[in-house]
Amino acid sequence: MNMPDKNFYSNRGEMALDRETLLQMQRRMLRIRHFDERASKMVKRGQIPGTVHTSIGQEAQVVGACMALGDGDYMSGNHRSHGHPIGKGSPLGPLMAELVGKGTGVCGGKGGSLHLADFAVGSLGESGIVGSSIPIATGAALSAKVLGNGRVSLAFFGDGAANQGCLYEAMNLAGSWDLPVIFLCENNQYALSTPAHTVTSGVIAERAAGFGIAGVRVEDGQDVLAVYDATRTAVERARRGEGPTLIEVVTYRFHEHSEGLRLGTDYRDAAEKEAWLERDPIVLFRQHLVADGVATDAELDALEAEVIAEVDEAVAFTDASPFPDPSVAFADLYTEPTPLRVAATLRGAS
Amino acid sequence: MAVMSYLGAIGAAQREAMEADERVVIIGEDVEANVYGTTGAGKSRKDKGDFLEMFGSNRIRNTPISEEVIVGAAAGAAMTGLRPIVDLSYSSFLYMAMDQFVNQVAKNRYMFGGQASMPVVFRSAMFYGLNTGAHHSDRPYPMFMNVPGLKIMVPASPSDAKGLLRTAVDLDDPVLTFEACPLWGLKEEVSEEEYRIPFGVGRVAREGSDVTIVAISSAVPESVAAAEALQAEGISAEVIDPRTLVPLDVDLILGSVARTGRLVVADPAHRTCGAAAEISAIVAEEAFDSLRAPIVRVATPDTQIPFSPALEKQLYPSRDGIAAAVRRVLGARPLIDAGV
Numbered sequence: 151m152n153m154p155d156k157n158f159y160s161n162r163g164e165m166a167l168d169r170e171t172l173l174q175m176q177r178r179m180l181r182i183r184h185f186d187e188r189a190s191k192m193v194k195r196g197q198i199p200g201t202v203h204t205s206i207g208q209e210a211q212v213v214g215a216c217m218a219l220g221d222g223d224y225m226s227g228n229h230r231s232h233g234h235p236i237g238k239g240s241p242l243g244p245l246m247a248e249l250v251g252k253g254t255g256v257c258g259g260k261g262g263s264l265h266l267a268d269f270a271v272g273s274l275g276e277s278g279i280v281g282s283s284i285p286i287a288t289g290a291a292l293s294a295k296v297l298g299n300g301r302v303s304l305a306f307f308g309d310g311a312a313n314q315g316c317l318y319e320a321m322n323l324a325g326s327w328d329l330p331v332i333f334l335c336e337n338n339q340y341a342l343s344t345p346a347h348t349v350t351s352g353v354i355a356e357r358a359a360g361f362g363i364a365g366v367r368v369e370d371g372q373d374v375l376a377v378y379d380a381t382r383t384a385v386e387r388a389r390r391g392e393g394p395t396l397i398e399v400v401t402y403r404f405h406e407h408s409e410g411l412r413l414g415t416d417y418r419d420a421a422e423k424e425a426w427l428e429r430d431p432i433v434l435f436r437q438h439l440v441a442d443g444v445a446t447d448a449e450l451d452a453l454e455a456e457v458i459a460e461v462d463e464a465v466a467f468t469d470a471s472p473f474p475d476p477s478v479a480f481a482d483l484y485t486e487p488t489p490l491r492v493a494a495t496l497r498g499a500s
Numbered sequence: 501m502a503v504m505s506y507l508g509a510i511g512a513a514q515r516e517a518m519e520a521d522e523r524v525v526i527i528g529e530d531v532e533a534n535v536y537g538t539t540g541a542g543k544s545r546k547d548k549g550d551f552l553e554m555f556g557s558n559r560i561r562n563t564p565i566s567e568e569v570i571v572g573a574a575a576g577a578a579m580t581g582l583r584p585i586v587d588l589s590y591s592s593f594l595y596m597a598m599d600q601f602v603n604q605v606a607k608n609r610y611m612f613g614g615q616a617s618m619p620v621v622f623r624s625a626m627f628y629g630l631n632t633g634a635h636h637s638d639r640p641y642p643m644f645m646n647v648p649g650l651k652i653m654v655p656a657s658p659s660d661a662k663g664l665l666r667t668a669v670d671l672d673d674p675v676l677t678f679e680a681c682p683l684w685g686l687k688e689e690v691s692e693e694e695y696r697i698p699f700g701v702g703r704v705a706r707e708g709s710d711v712t713i714v715a716i717s718s719a720v721p722e723s724v725a726a727a728e729a730l731q732a733e734g735i736s737a738e739v740i741d742p743r744t745l746v747p748l749d750v751d752l753i754l755g756s757v758a759r760t761g762r763l764v765v766a767d768p769a770h771r772t773c774g775a776a777a778e779i780s781a782i783v784a785e786e787a788f789d790s791l792r793a794p795i796v797r798v799a800t801p802d803t804q805i806p807f808s809p810a811l812e813k814q815l816y817p818s819r820d821g822i823a824a825a826v827r828r829v830l831g832a833r834p835l836i837d838a839g840v
Binding site for chain 1: 575579671
């Protein structure tokens with residue numbers, strides 16, 4: 151087992167990134183923002199069935215982590231997870247179609263908002279059960295280690311999941327076996343309405359020390375470069391065979407826990423909310439790009455217009471797509487079709 | 501052919517699978533030391549070496565006692581290129597990982613629209629009838645039959661244990677094996693060649709014409725013994741071992757009931773919502789016209805398992821209880837109420 155010298159805290163590293171990568175970061179953050187804003191509207195209009203959790207406000211934390219991974223690397227998500235496949239490079243059309251339940255959805259309409267997965271970009275799936283996908287990402291790291299293919303795996307989970315036992319089973323196993331896995335806690339400070347600090351003992355990132363693995367707390371999760379640097383460091387450690395890292399990123403969700411949720415109580419302090427809304431990760435990074443001379447305002451406006459057009463196309467693709475045939479409900483349970491002895495009674499024919 | 505015990509046959513299947521495919525790995529508690537005799541060439545570590553020597557520490561791994569992450573990590577590894585065999589030792593330990601079994605292992609292929617493959621085998625042993633008390637004696641396969649997406653094997657002989665396990669490792673779907681400790685010592689001639697027994701194909705353990713006994717796990721040898729005893733009374737009982745519960749060889753069962761007109765189901769699991777309940781329901785729905793008598797289940801009563809041998813032994817399907825059930829479906833007045 152590799153014992154890190156000490157846990158480290160990071161607010162902003164200084165990894166040199168080329169212009170293309172920096173603009174790709176902004177593009178992916180904008181994709182998440184506009185995709186989720188459109189999804190939010192579609193929920194309110196009744197165009198998306200079921201429940202939807204947006205990543206609006208958390209785009210830097212998502213994209214900073216995803217872009218630190220390589221194309222062949224794996225990740226698992228959670229209930230607030232549209233941003234993860236988008237951050238890893240998934241096309242928007244099949245994601246939007248999945249939210250609506252169309253047959254062209256990335257999961258053929260079987261998963262929906264809570265179960266997006268795009269194996270083509272290493273997205274091994276979201277979990278609607280809090281914390282439940284952490285062992286899955288750990289297992290992907292095990293296969294990378296056994297097969298020696300150099301891949302890395304990352305588990306996204308929230309501050310709520312940070313109190314699930316499976317995280318600690320996974321950290322212990324990954325530490326014991328030096329697995330190339332990153333446990334990334336998206337601490338948006340509220341488990342639905344419960345303030346994380348009222349149900350969380352100590353600092354999440356510091357829990358890494360108990361397992362002899364590296365731990366890092368990104369205090370400003372609205373800064374995409376800070377998240378990128380912390381994750382990139384962890385990815386490089388993992389790829390060198392130095393084992394897992396726990397990263398805690400402090401961030402904030404701008405919308406309600408889920409779209410359309412109306413709570414009688416205002417569990418978030420108005421001043422706190424206002425202060426975080428001031429720290430919009432997309433606005434902040436845009437200011438950085440302009441100030442550093444990476445891009446002009448006009449270029450960034452054009453980039454945003456392209457992203458809006460992409461989202462429009464994704465919605466048009468969704469609208470033009472058919473719903474799946476009812477028989478699809480009986481497919482994909484096993485590798486080979488298995489006879490189900492229910493069809494006649496289901497159709498009221500018996 | 502060689503004489504193999506039930507456990508020895510499982511060990512042989514694991515060795516063959518490890519030799520055949522480098523993607524096969526074995527993880528679990530105490531697998532490196534070959535504690536149960538299934539991860540070595542012979543029964544003891546000294547006998548011809550163990551898997552650790554044969555396959556190395558990359559492919560055979562002792563785990564911490566952390567069932568939730570063992571099961572979930574095996575699933576994640578299976579989704580990304582390995583074909584793990586997970587040794588969970590006692591079947592009661594599966595409950596520690598219930599979320600991973602139900603929400604990840606069983607659902608991932610389906611809810612991701614077929615993107616995931618889940619080639620993973622979860623082995624566990626049911627330590628019933630061995631005075632291990634309430635925490636180690638469970639026969640929990642019916643709970644998992646209730647979870648679509650899992651496949652379930654319940655071998656009742658060394659030959660079936662070896663052939664079914666080879667198939668299980670080849671399948672791209674998750675398989676749970678429920679091995680019967682009361683049968684561990686059972687020995688028979690088993691082929692040393694590679695062979696596979698398909699899932700969903702039952703075995704006629706004994707042919708007969710008056711009554712069909714569908715028997716599961718350790719109830720198979722008990723049912724065969726009951727059938728032999730009934731022969732002396734002029735009763736010809738057919739014994740069917742489904743071998744896998746998911747998928748279930750419904751055609752074999754329905755075909756047999758169509759000939760005999762009578763059904764007894766012997767199942768060591770609990771009575772309520774057990775495997776016997778499902779088999780009985782299928783026959784009642786699909787072969788009611790063939791039945792000449794009500795179906796009778798011989799199952800473990802809905803009580804917990806006590807420690808004392810004086811208390812435990814009576815609870816599981818026995819040859820006497822099965823024979824009494826057969827006499828009942830054949831119209832005889834019940835001689836005893838054997839809990840059937």
